[in-house]
Amino acid sequence: MDWVNKWRPAASAMAIASCLSICPFLAATASAQQTKPNILFILGDNIGYGDIGAYGGGESRGSPTPRIDQLASEGLRLTQFLVEPSCTPSRAALMTGRYSIRSGLSLVAVPGTSFSLPANEITMAEMLHGAGYVTAIFGKWHLGDQTYSQPQNQGFDEFYGIPPGDTWDAFGMIRQGLQTKTLDIPPEKGPQIVEAKRGEPLKAVKPYTEEVRRGIDWELVDHGVDFMRRQKASGKPFFLYLPISRTHFPNLPSKRFEGASRIGQFGDSLMEGDAIVGTMLDALTELGVEKDTIVVFASDNGPDGPGASRFGADMPDMGSSGPYRGALGDVSEGAIRTAAVVRWPGRIMARSSYAMFSIMDFLPTFARIAGGKLPSDRPIDGVDQSELLLGDGGVGARDHLLTFVGAELVSVRWKQFRAYFVDVAPGRSGAGGAILLGGVGASAAAMNGYPKVFNIESDPQEDHNIGEMYNWVLGPILKAVEEYKKTLVRSPNPPAANMTKF
Incomplete structure (x- = not known):
């Protein structure tokens, strides 16, 4: 991580009481192979409310999403899923169950700055690890590059992905530096694909180049499937957090998906993301753990907006906010309302719900379902939505954000x-x-x-x-x-x- 060190400067409610015993609906499954469900959380990037077929996009805008649509038909499709205006704040809120400002992360993290997830935050991975889960993240962390903020030091047993303080366009710094005559560093000194096990320092795997960016998601899929296979063999429940690149600019598709859509590289990228989701769902079925696994597919914020033409795209590289105004970086509805689907076969009834659901709500909800403990020494802004997920209707437990x-x-x-x-x-x-x-x-x-x-x-x-x-x-x-x-x-x-x- 020499490049990081080189450019780094020198210098709604109080906590929700945790569930102390396994919930009744889980006790009823005691005869199953495991009483705690696995959790596969696939987080898309900059996917708007109107991009996915199940939300009015897909085929109608030139980029079909059959596998995510299938997932939506099999699970709970949230039509009022609310996030924060941009990626770092939403990811901080997801991991901590708290407004991002409580972590000092209410703006997008930038490499070389001091903005990082505080060491004393309790993340979703830490909570689930304490409940007996094996945890992994493969993809984008984007919660700061300070050592104490890195995922392997914030509850994850395994990490593989782009630098933890960076986002998907990080590879462009080398070309941009050369173009502007400001940086002249070889690829091996620039952004790297990194990996680490719990408590270990980051290890560089290979330079993060434009070519690597095109295929990075399939590397994440390979790591994810291997992780699930190993945990199936061990008999331990797993939490796999898979924050993929699709559809974050630059939407450079792999060769397999180049030209797949009718709307340029954004559509190609969206279709590739759909295939990634499908591959992970197929892996669950092949491993025989489909019924034992909660699957979440969601986006971190609204889409990149009008005028977003990047890296020589033949069409504007932008998504759709559906009927809502605004996009990534705005504070209007189109920036903070996006797609989210939750599936747990035999436990979550297939339906859609207009209940207000925040990205922060996953932490207390999973704590309830998994028998995990929430910290009692700090405000938790997420609310337990397990009754909404596991019931047959309801208005949810949230009315403001x-x-x-x-x-x-x-x-x-x-x-x-x-x-x-x-x-x-x-x-x-x-x-x-x-x-x-x-x-x-x-x-x-x-x-x-x-x-x-x-x-x-x-x-x-x-x-x-x-x-x-x-x-x-x-x-x-x-x-x-x-x-x-x-x-x-x-x-x-x-x-x-x-x-x-x-």
């Missing part, structure tokens, strides 16, 4: 209403920000002390500010803010991520 960017609390969702507290500059997509927040007939220049409120159900493009008409909505919205503020008395946040104010 806060959204942060850096140090700012920018918005709150309460039921179908979204309130904004600040006007922000347009994001990467150009569809959000001040244009979005202005509303019809309203000034985007100033808030004048009042939040702007939109009804997502009647106005998914967030064009009509109804804050004055529906001022009673501000009561429960501000109550949610006050509840969050109370948690800061006992557990203040670390300094928020910031790269512009010193």
Whole structure:
């Protein structure tokens, strides 16, 4: 990791009580090979609400997704799955069950900066390892490159993937450095594919080049299938976290999928991601553990937006937010609502649900199902949604969600209403920000002390500010803010991520 060292600078509720015994619905399966289910969590990257066939995309936009659609037909398809505006914040929220600002990770991690998952955070992998699981991550971590933040030091028994502080376009630094006459380093000194076992230092495997990027996901699949096969033989339950590259720019498909879609390399990449999901599902069936495994497929945030033309793409390299406004980096609905499917044959009824479900909710939900313990010394913002998953309906256990960017609390969702507290500059997509927040007939220049409120159900493009008409909505919205503020008395946040104010 010489290149990292070379460029690094010198310098909603309180904790949910953990389940102390195996849940009744698990006890009923005591005759099975194992009482704790395996967990396979496949996290897509920058897949929008409107990209997958089961969510209105797929074949209709030139890139069919039959295997994810199949998964959705066999499990619980969440239609109000909410995340954070970008990848690092969402991944921090997933791993800790907490708002990313509580970890100081409310902006995207950048190599060479000090932003890293704190050593004292309790991750999903640590919780499940404590419950008897063998844990592995193959892919993208993106929660900082400090040693204490790396996955093998945060609860995972095995790690293979790109540098833990980096994202999928890291290989471009060598070419960009040469183009700008600022860096002149050989590939072996640039970003590397790395691996590590629990508690070990990272070991470089090979340079992370453009060629490697094209095929990296199939390496992750090979590692994942081998890991599941080994754990099947050992008889231990496993947690496999597979954060794949599809559909993160640059969407350079492998040769097998080049030209597979009708919409350029984004569509090719989406179809490749679908095939990856299918391969993992087939492996579960071949290993005979399909019925013993919870499978989650989800995206970390909304899609890369309009104008995203990268690495010589023949079409804009962008996904679809479906009916919602905004994309990756915005704070509007299209950035934080995306696809998620949960399957557990014989346990989770196949259906769709409009219940509000946050990416943070997986931690307490899995703790309940696996008999794991949650920390009691810190706020846990995720809520246990096991009744929603294992029941036959229900509205879920969540009715609000806060959204942060850096140090700012920018918005709150309460039921179908979204309130904004600040006007922000347009994001990467150009569809959000001040244009979005202005509303019809309203000034985007100033808030004048009042939040702007939109009804997502009647106005998914967030064009009509109804804050004055529906001022009673501000009561429960501000109550949610006050509840969050109370948690800061006992557990203040670390300094928020910031790269512009010193």
